[in-house]
Amino acid sequence: MGSTMPVFRMNATPKAFTISLAFTISLPIVAVVLPEPDRLLQKGHLSMAKAIASDAKPDTAPADTMPPARDPRLAVEEEYQLARRQNTVQALELFIARHPDDPLAAKARADLRSLSR
Structure with a gap:
C-alpha cells in the first residue's frame, strides 16, 4: 500500500561551483562593509599613498583651485x-x-x- 516517494540524493557539489558561489555571496558583503576608497583618503588612512601620488604633503589642499578672473x-x-x-x-x-x-x-x-x- 505504500506510496513511493522519490528519493533525492545530495551529490557532492563541485569545487568550482562552491568557490564561485562563495565569491558571489562575499562580493556584496565586502562592498557594504568596506568604506569607499575616497572616504579612506579623507579620513587619513591612506594619506601617505595620496601624498606620494600627488607630490603634496598630507592634509594640505592645493593653493589655487580656480583660475584667476579674466581681464x-x-x-x-x-x-x-x-x-x-x-x-x-x-x-x-x-x-x-x-x-x-x-x-x-x-x-x-x-x-x-x-x-x-
Whole structure:
C-alpha cells in the first residue's frame, strides 16, 4: 500500500561551483562593509599613498583651485575685434548695445557709419 516517494540524493557539489558561489555571496558583503576608497583618503588612512601620488604633503589642499578672473578690458577688446571681422551691421550694433559706455563703442559707431555708406 505504500506510496513511493522519490528519493533525492545530495551529490557532492563541485569545487568550482562552491568557490564561485562563495565569491558571489562575499562580493556584496565586502562592498557594504568596506568604506569607499575616497572616504579612506579623507579620513587619513591612506594619506601617505595620496601624498606620494600627488607630490603634496598630507592634509594640505592645493593653493589655487580656480583660475584667476579674466581681464574684462581684454574680453571687450576681443569682442570688438570679432565684430569688426564680421563686418556686419548686426555685429556692430550688438557690440554697441552690450558696451554702450565703453570707449570702443565710439569706434564701433564710426565703423557702423562707414559700413552704412
